[in-house]
Amino acid sequence: MNFHTPIERINTDSFKWDDLQRIFGASDVLPMWVADMDFPAPDSVVSALNSRVEHGVFGYTMQSDAYNQAIADWMKSRHGWSIDKEWIAFCPGVVPALSFIVQAFTEPGDKVAIQTPVYPPFYSVVTDHGRELVQNPLIEQDGYYTMDLEALEQSLDDRVKLFILCSPHNPVGRVWRREELEAVAKLCMERGILLVSDEIHADLVYEEGAHTPLANLSEQIKENCIICTAPSKTFNIAGLNTSNIIIPNDSIRRRFKKTLELYHVNSISTLGSAATQAAYTGGKAWLDEALAYMKANMEYVSEYLGEHIPEIKTRVPEATYLMWLDFRALQMSPDDLEQFLLKKAKIALNKGSAFGKDGEGFMRLNIACSRSLVEEAMKRLDQAVQKWRKEQQQHKQTV
Template sequence: MNQQFEQIIDRKNTRAAKWDLVKQLYGSEDVLPMWVADMDFQAPEAVTSALSKRAEHGIFGYTMTDKEINKAVTDWLSYKHEWEIHNSWLLYSPGVITTLHMAIQTLTEKGDKVMIQTPVYPPFYQIVNIHERQLVKNQLQLVDGKYEIDFEDMENQFKKGVKAFILCNPHNPVGRVWTRTELEKMISLCLKYNVYILADEIHADLVYEPNKHIPIASLNDAVLQQSVTCMSPTKTFNLAGLQVSYAVIPNKEIRKSMEERFHMQGIHGLNTMGIVALEAAYNEGKQWLTNLSEQLKVNLDYVTSSLEQRDDISVIKPEGTYLVWLDFRALNLSQDELRKFLQEKAKIGLNDGITFGDEGTGFMRINIATPLELVKEGIQRLIAALDERKKEEE
């Protein structure tokens, strides 16, 4: 293991949402937080050095993106995903969710139907509802421990007039990395029914072999014209607080309309440090990411091997992301009872499955992007609480 990923760094009192909201969210300071999707690992040394150097300059005026930043992005997409894009296709944004808000406002009207695949990242619901669009669910099907897409339902919903489809790939929280075949089926239906594809691919760089992330827009020239692909270095390199992302929008008219929408909301550029971090991460972070991927695989193997023989919990093994979807339905607890059990008995703070939609009832999401020692502590707390519960029922 790489020493950098073994070090336990105290994040308390740094305004870290994961650690400094523990008592507020879970009712006690002794709960181990394993929830929000950031990492307990330091960013690459190349990033921290670049940020320090920029800080030493001491002037933080308005900052622009330029051809060097564009090149960092296009080179990364070529290197990591074999996707060759044009510089002109890029539109920068503070965050993927910000971009999705703008896309919904740009490409749909009030009352239009927007599809999501549930259970899914909670802001997707907000994006649809807050702009007064109709939420359409394409519920994922759990088959033999793996989620699948109900394509028959997808087409039936498309026939009823869906205007846009928000794709999550790799999927949060179920961890699927959609295959070429699955992506091509989605594309075929979206082209047939003229549905815009809004792809959240923020976890694209975090995939376990032999799985491979394929940007959906890279598969078909026709779909380029009705897609917005949202990506970012923030999940990959633990830079979420720096708020930097970009969208790949080949359609010139869509790109222009979305840029105008950003300006209408007073969003005119990225923050200085976010730009610096993006460039350093993409240009110099390859080896760090390789090491991180190895560590995440070790952590995931520990979680799965520790829990796989149990009859009171099931692990939905992810193909990508550092988020693991845990199935507690065998406990026959209500969601409130499950939440209370984890907080008060296991003393671990997880993401409540119900926040990902009704389809998350009986589930919880755990974040394993933390030193293995803390992963072990969290899983052992969980096992001890489950064992104690069994004894009490005997």
């Protein structure tokens, strides 16, 4: 697969490329923000979609045994996790699934715990439904994040009914170790708190076998958790609106499906089904190549910043294609930092403050694109920071 050649995405109704003016107030910036790739999907996916389109009929589609089997086989081969096909519930996306889960398993006034900084919808799926948010900030040391289990334990009172885990973690890029997951699960299960694990980035791990599905820790944990998965991030098919919510416990699964029925979420996407099966049965080689390419991009960014822009700190993440950049040395407010990047560097990144107060001073960079685009972004950032240095020096001389 040739990941080096940039693919033109302008005028394809791309949220990432075509909505810059509305989102950022500028259209002349490099879009390195929202988490989709600029790579074509695997050939197996494109071929399957072409075949399905040529058939010409796009009526209602069932969640077939072949669809479920493809998911089960992938979980076993990629993550060593044996699942029953009956555990799989289709949903149009992981974020809608989280919203349905909050509705199904909590009541207004209940509390839901999350670990911050974290993917912005983790906040809204809780507060939009009138539930109270419990924030358990991660501990950051030199760009590496760990769980604050002591603070988490203190925050889990009897009103907390749900704990939403991000595993691997977006935006800090951690792949939680088995002992970390076990500790969180123990705290929740001792208090009767249902565990929900968003594992949408599980396939985007750079050390083979490093990711542990939460439900694969023990029989007891398996019966008290919901695992949210999707092929969307892995194979760049987010626009096909397909996710798979894996729920081993029968009563929990029935309750979740009851909520889906309440909102008439009962039909899988025709093209999403075809793409998912093709991705999981024929996309392994493509994914392995993509991971190698993206890791090289991240190493390039890390080395470039260290050599040319030491004010900006980062680490190569353990998972995802998203880099968490620490701009705190520039001492700018979140809005000023965003404007600095848009106007001076001409690059569009995700504001760290959108991931919570703990994200202030940070920005999230998406490197799932051609190396030439990454190099151009670093060049622009370098030039902008050089000008900033000169301005700082001039300011000191006049004070």
